[in-house]
Amino acid sequence: MLIPYGYPPQISLQQADFPPSLTPYLVQQEDVGSFWLVNTGHDILAFDRRTPFRVGSEPCRYSWVAANGRFKDPCSGSKFALDGTLIEEPAVRDLIAYPVTINKNGTITIYVDLDVDESLFAPRNTAE
Secondary structure, three states, X not given: OOOOOOOOOEEEEEHHHOOOXXXXXXXXXXXXXXXXXXXXXXXXXXXXXXXXXXXXXXXXXXXXXXXXXXXXXXXXXXXXXXXXXXXEOOOOOOOOEEOEEEOOOOEEEEEOOOOOOXXXXXXXXXXX
């Protein structure tokens, strides 16, 4: 994966600080806000906090529901698995994932794209 230096913004974290878990980590970064980080033990995933389904003019921020072991969008009711896959509509796509790399010394780099394509938040076209 070829990513231009300096864009999108890069966040570096240590893999040791985020051991494999069935619960995601909510990471707060002053310069880019917050995002979800998931370490499945096989993959490290990072997700934009905005739900990929817009109700009204602004996308909602979904949350983790520990009792159910999944993410839930409080505005639309859509539900997503720990790995970001859609498990219950009305959303029509998985969570928006950021590219992640891990180097040999255990540094995780997340390429946080602040300019996510707005079409990712479009409501489903029911005329199809």
